[in-house]
Amino acid sequence: MTGSLGRRRPNMDTHLPGFAQPLFRGLPVIDDAWAGVRETARKQAFAAREPGPREESWRFTDLGALYRGEFDAILVPPAAVLEVPELPEAGHRLVFVDGHLIPGLSRPAEGGGLEVRPVSGADAHPGDPIPGTLVPASRDLFAALNLARLATAALVHVRRGCAAPAPVHLVFLYSTAAHATFPRVMVRLEPGASCSIVEEHHARTGQAHLCVPVTELELGNGAQLTYTRVLRQGAGGFSLGYCEAVLGREAQLDVCTVSADGRLTRLDLGVRFAGPGARVGLDGLAKVDGNQVADTHSRLIHGAPNCRSRQLHKCVAAGAGRVVFNGAIRVEHGAQQTDAAQQSRSLLLSPRARVDAKPQLEIFADDVKCAHGATVGQLDDEQLFYLRARGLAAPLARELLTYAFAAEVLRRVPVASLRRRLERELLAHTPG
């Protein structure tokens, strides 16, 4: 921290925290359709304060280690050939390495009812979503950095009434130490469209690096989206992610997020019901070990009547790992007949592990059902004994019960091969 007192904002537009300074050194100025967006965001980034422990939403997650680092941008894609996580069910796919699209590994779709393509300020179509519409630069420093350093985004656009025949796979790989990447995914489902999207982030390096992935999801009336987000940022990875969705009338959104083993993984997940009769399901699993931190801040805004939301967030903390969950639900004035249910359950596998879980309800309508619950516990001794009494060694029994705990979320991963892969990778002993 700069040592300033109170909420005073550094009053110079040249202020930028050290960790991000290399990002703007020698940055070429490109005059394209997104130049204005980038420039405004750059100004916002220079004016924004570093999120720190004095802000409520960062109270439990210490960014000190991130601020002590320095992260540069990778201006040309690395030549290394990386293993891409395959998804046999997937149809179209975009693969990015260190923020750069790798055409040889991608299978875009252009024209027709489904478009899956990279988009930049140089080749954006007039009807394409404008980056920053749902996660604007004004949000905070990291959101501003993402837009200021915006290069190529991934676009998924499904036209009115069309259904994507197979899951769309968006893969982001990270291979270079001490670099920063700012992926952006923009999804637009026109009324009545439907699609399943799997977004994966995998570090192929254990070294320190920074990733700020931003995803914007627009669902028109009656649109249906299944969005699965996997984060494996590696032992040195800092991931500060945002995902914002807005739902039209009677739209349906199912989000499943799974994160494991990043040094620091933060997800700000926002959903806004903008039309009546819509439905959302949020399932999350965060797993930490060692000194890892996983922080999920979700914010559901019931801005229209008759909408239903269901949320289940599960955390598994081993070692000296730390998990944070803050689940805000806001029911706005007039959002009658809202039905919102939120559950957070955390499993502590070690006495040094720690969890801070908190629901946060703001209700301004009177005819509302809003249920929430948070539990923090350890493995159940009676279950453990039952398994051991059937011959399972204690460590295996513990792993099996940890698996069982996570299974409730993993079973909701909508793509079978991904579900099996995650079970295999996250849980050493998966019963066959």
Add this chain to the structure above:
Amino acid sequence: MSAGEVLLEVRGLHASVAGVEILKGLDLRLCAGEVHAIMGPNGSGKSTLSKVLAGHPSYTVSAGEVAFRGIDLLALEPEERARQGLFLGFQYPVEIPGVSNASFLRLAYNTVQAGRGGEELDPLEFDDFVRGRMQLLEMDPGFLDRDVNEGFSGGEKKRNEILQMALLDPLVAILDEADSGLDIDALRIVSKGISALRAQHNAVLLVTHYQRLLDHVVPDFVHVMSEGRIIRTGPRELALELESRGYDWLTGAAAA
């Protein structure tokens, strides 16, 4: 009848839970080929005995010894006891949401098989095997796809315990109230499962409150437990006598 090899020998067992002594000098000997029944008032320590024998970590043994085929049972971890051939059918089987019954049963089967040098089965082979056993117990194969005991009715849980016993083929089976909560058909099926296990080389310890199970699985000995001790041992007729007279005449004698 000629007594077989001594499988389980309990001598002067004292055990406590949460600082409260429950077992207060218990003696019991099970030989190969025998079926024993333990009856006794609620709270007399029957389940405590079962769990101490199976190695539940919440119980502390303060005195006494237990030999299982000549080896010190109390020195073994619960999983090791199971692999050596000890089986506990729980009075209250535990629900484990998130673990499918099929994977659990196969994991248990293969672990115990590996422990005794037997052949392990892959998922397909095991599926055939377990379905065969389920047929004998008139269990719907649908229970394989459900999670371990989750949402099972009381009787279904008990049947699942007997299924596990049938799969693991133990040397000593301790069945804690295998008959409680069963309807008439289920009682017949569970009894059939126990009788099918019964052989010259193994022994069964039935904890029960009622004579009706013992009509189907006729015991060689009936023990009465009270306040953490066996206070009377007799032939099968003792169970009939308990049914008509209750425990007062015995516990009164013990107190005297």
